[in-house]
Amino acid sequence: MVTLTEKAAKKLEEIIADDRKENNRNGVPYALRVAVKGGGCSGFQYELSFDHNQPQKDDHVFTLHALTLYVDNKNYLYLAGTEIDYSGGLQGEGFTIRNPNAKNTCGCGKSFQ
Numbered sequence: 001m002v003t004l005t006e007k008a009a010k011k012l013e014e015i016i017a018d019d020r021k022e023n024n025r026n027g028v029p030y031a032l033r034v035a036v037k038g039g040g041c042s043g044f045q046y047e048l049s050f051d052h053n054q055p056q057k058d059d060h061v062f063t064l065h066a067l068t069l070y071v072d073n074k075n076y077l078y079l080a081g082t083e084i085d086y087s088g089g090l091q092g093e094g095f096t097i098r099n100p101n102a103k104n105t106c107g108c109g110k111s112f113q
Contacts, residue, residue: 002034002062002071002079008086008095009065019050028052031061031068034084035075044078046097 016030033051036044051070055061058073071079083098
């Protein structure tokens with residue numbers, strides 16, 4: 001399973017509300033697609049994006065804090081047990097990913113091995 005903390009869910013809800021207003025997307029479904037892609041200083045990078053479509057047949061679908069997450073089967077191998085959080089403070093703000101499957105991570109936390 002991939003999980004979201006309450007802080008991450010609240011921030012995503014704010015982003016979705018702003019996007020709906022700015023782009024007139026009332027009634028459009030929003031799911032957070034969580035994936036990994038090659039790159040970064042450690043080999044893989046996390047990728048978070050909104051998906052406005054129905055899940056694909058190989059997607060794992062999670063409903064957390066009234067938000068829907070999609071993770072395709074290939075990416076789920078790397079992301080099972082991962083927690084997505086949101087932090088803000090003197091060091092900056094953004095989403096952080098805690099992945100128990102990562103053997104190594106880079107100093108900025110944006111990529112893993």
